[in-house]
Amino acid sequence: MRNLIRAQWSRYALSARPVVVYAVMVCASLLFSLAVAFLYTLTVEKTELRVQGDKLLHQAEQQLNQAGASLARVDAVQVADGCDLPRQLLASVVQATPHARYALKVTPEGHGCTSDMSRMDVPGAMQGGRSLQLVANADGSAVIRLAHRGDWISVIELGPEFLVGWLAQLSDDDVSARFVVGEQYLNSQGAVLPKDAEPAAGIAYAAQSTNGQYGVMLAESWGALWSRTLLYHADALLLAMVTGAVLAWALLRRRVARNSSGWEIAQGIRNKEFFTHYQPIVAAENGECVGVEVLARWRHPVQGAIRSDLFIPAAEDAGLIVPLTRYLIRRVTKELKQVALPPGFFVGINIAAEHLGMPDLVEDCKVLLAVLREKKAVLVLEVSERFPLPEHQVTHRVVQDLRQMGVKLALDDFGIGHADRNYLRRWGFDYLKVEKGYVSALGKDSFKTNILDNLLLTSQQLGVQVIVKGVETQGQQNYLTVKGFEFLQGFYFGKPMTLNHFRQWLYSGITQDRTHVPQRAAGVGKPEAASR
Numbered sequence: 115m116r117n118l119i120r121a122q123w124s125r126y127a128l129s130a131r132p133v134v135v136y137a138v139m140v141c142a143s144l145l146f147s148l149a150v151a152f153l154y155t156l157t158v159e160k161t162e163l164r165v166q167g168d169k170l171l172h173q174a175e176q177q178l179n180q181a182g183a184s185l186a187r188v189d190a191v192q193v194a195d196g197c198d199l200p201r202q203l204l205a206s207v208v209q210a211t212p213h214a215r216y217a218l219k220v221t222p223e224g225h226g227c228t229s230d231m232s233r234m235d236v237p238g239a240m241q242g243g244r245s246l247q248l249v250a251n252a253d254g255s256a257v258i259r260l261a262h263r264g265d266w267i268s269v270i271e272l273g274p275e276f277l278v279g280w281l282a283q284l285s286d287d288d289v290s291a292r293f294v295v296g297e298q299y300l301n302s303q304g305a306v307l308p309k310d311a312e313p314a315a316g317i318a319y320a321a322q323s324t325n326g327q328y329g330v331m332l333a334e335s336w337g338a339l340w341s342r343t344l345l346y347h348a349d350a351l352l353l354a355m356v357t358g359a360v361l362a363w364a365l366l367r368r369r370v371a372r373n374s375s376g377w378e379i380a381q382g383i384r385n386k387e388f389f390t391h392y393q394p395i396v397a398a399e400n401g402e403c404v405g406v407e408v409l410a411r412w413r414h415p416v417q418g419a420i421r422s423d424l425f426i427p428a429a430e431d432a433g434l435i436v437p438l439t440r441y442l443i444r445r446v447t448k449e450l451k452q453v454a455l456p457p458g459f460f461v462g463i464n465i466a467a468e469h470l471g472m473p474d475l476v477e478d479c480k481v482l483l484a485v486l487r488e489k490k491a492v493l494v495l496e497v498s499e500r501f502p503l504p505e506h507q508v509t510h511r512v513v514q515d516l517r518q519m520g521v522k523l524a525l526d527d528f529g530i531g532h533a534d535r536n537y538l539r540r541w542g543f544d545y546l547k548v549e550k551g552y553v554s555a556l557g558k559d560s561f562k563t564n565i566l567d568n569l570l571l572t573s574q575q576l577g578v579q580v581i582v583k584g585v586e587t588q589g590q591q592n593y594l595t596v597k598g599f600e601f602l603q604g605f606y607f608g609k610p611m612t613l614n615h616f617r618q619w620l621y622s623g624i625t626q627d628r629t630h631v632p633q634r635a636a637g638v639g640k641p642e643a644a645s646r
């Protein structure tokens with residue numbers, strides 16, 4: 115599963131165009147640094163709001179405590195027969211109290227004296243004990259009223275200018291500062307508003323006075339936080355974008371630097387740099403060409419021909435072997451449409467084990483199969499023994515579906531892996547393609563020669579046919595023919611060649627007997643060298 119995800123991811127990542135890699139890396143880097151910068155700004159701004167809020171509360175407490183002390187002095191004023199003396203005392207309290215405008219004392223009987231002869235405002239609903247109120251006057255102005263209700267009522271009123279001044283200092287388009295009393299608040303314009311008049315959207319800090327009668331609240335909008343983030347961290351964000359671009363460049367460079375890199379393979383597929391060669395497979399008894407193996411070739415625009423033992427593993431590593439095989443199948447389909455093939459001719463295509471685990475393979479093969487069916491030819495999928503087929507239900511179903519469509523299965527590189535009889539039976543291979551090393555070991559390595567000799571018997575028991583690869587000499591051909599091997603493949607008969615060369619080779623061969631024409635077979639080696 116991990117490998118599948120890795121393969122999918124690398125297929126996606128490696129096949130991306132450089133501009134996409136740059137865009138993704140720059141955006142990712144920018145987003146990451148933006149998130150970090152925003153969190154940093156958030157923390158800083160929260161701290162700032164707390165510091166400013168605490169300072170504001172402290173200042174307010176200092177003033178209002180002083181006013182509270184003055185209220186105690188109003189409490190002490192005696193109101194008896196007339197208001198002359200009380201008024202003087204109350205006026206002196208007002209004078210001595212910063213920001214105080216008015217003081218009032220009312221007896222339990224309802225006789226009241228004020229500091230200002232022209233006013234006699236007895237507050238309406240008042241809670242018992244000491245209280246603080248924000249009062250909005252009819253003219254829109256505000257007053258801070260400190261009151262004490264016992265048997266007597268004592269009141270001292272303060273102008274809000276000092277608070278409004280401080281609130282205004284802290285407020286701007288982005289930050290709002292409020293002095294909160296109960297369900298109301300005073301804003302930086304001096305207006306008294308209900309608490310929920312303008313709910314603060316963003317971050318907020320609220321603190322209560324020690325006596326719990328009032329508090330302050332500072333809030334900053336999300337918009338302000340974002341604009342501060344962009345403003346204060348513009349250079350860091352710019353740096354992040356440059357870093358993203360540098361990372362993308364390094365990534366692309368690493369890819370390019372790697373020989374047969376995944377990215378280059380993806381580019382190669384897009385730019386149709388891959389093409390096919392065909393290597394004949396012959397019947398041992400008469401040298402007749404009975405099949406062909408399709409082999410991938412890559413003509414790199416800068417490096418020229420790249421060996422398939424380099425780019426095939428690289429494509430597998432990069433998770434690009436499936437797209438590459440798909441591309442080759444499409445190409446082979448187009449090419450073979452133009453060729454007349456002998457009936458029963460088999461066309462071998464190398465398939466990665468991973469591809470056999472994908473239901474898409476059935477679709478990938480359909481068009482080629484239709485072309486081959488018209489020519490009465492057979493499609494053979496060659497799967498290497500190097501990578502055991504995954505024992506998944508999906509793989510078994512894919513193999514079953516392919517079989518139903520008439521596709522044959524060959525176990526390639528037979529003899530180097532760990533395939534036992536059970537493995538062969540389970541997957542129902544039709545052909546075993548013996549690894550080249552067994553032929554080159556003939557006459558040199560008796561152990562391998564014995565294995566090769568015994569293979570015919572085993573294959574008959576299993577009902578599979580054997581194709582021996584890597585036949586390079588007439589001696590090898592003679593040996594294998596005498597032993598009874600049916601199908602042979604190797605440079606002795608024909609090297610991998612372009613379609614045109616293969617066509618010439620095939621048609622000319624129909625009129626010739628290849629069994630004993632080593633001169634002709636050797637001559638066939640030229641096309642590949644010439645075409646590379």
Ligand code: C2E
Nearest residue numbers: 409410422423426464465466584585586603604605606610
């Ligand atoms: P393979 O399937 O064993 O293919 C046969 C390889 O043996 C070919 O090498 C061919 O050129 C070489 N060969 C054929 N006859 C002789 C001979 O008489 N002597 C010697 N010394 N070599 C001979 P090539 O084309 O370089 O391919 C190498 C491997 O790359 C293939 O081995 C196959 O495993 C893989 N490959 C090639 N094309 C594809 C493809 O389209 N898909 C996949 N999945 N693998 C591919």
Ligand code: CA
Nearest residue numbers: 407464496526
């Ligand atoms: Ca093969």
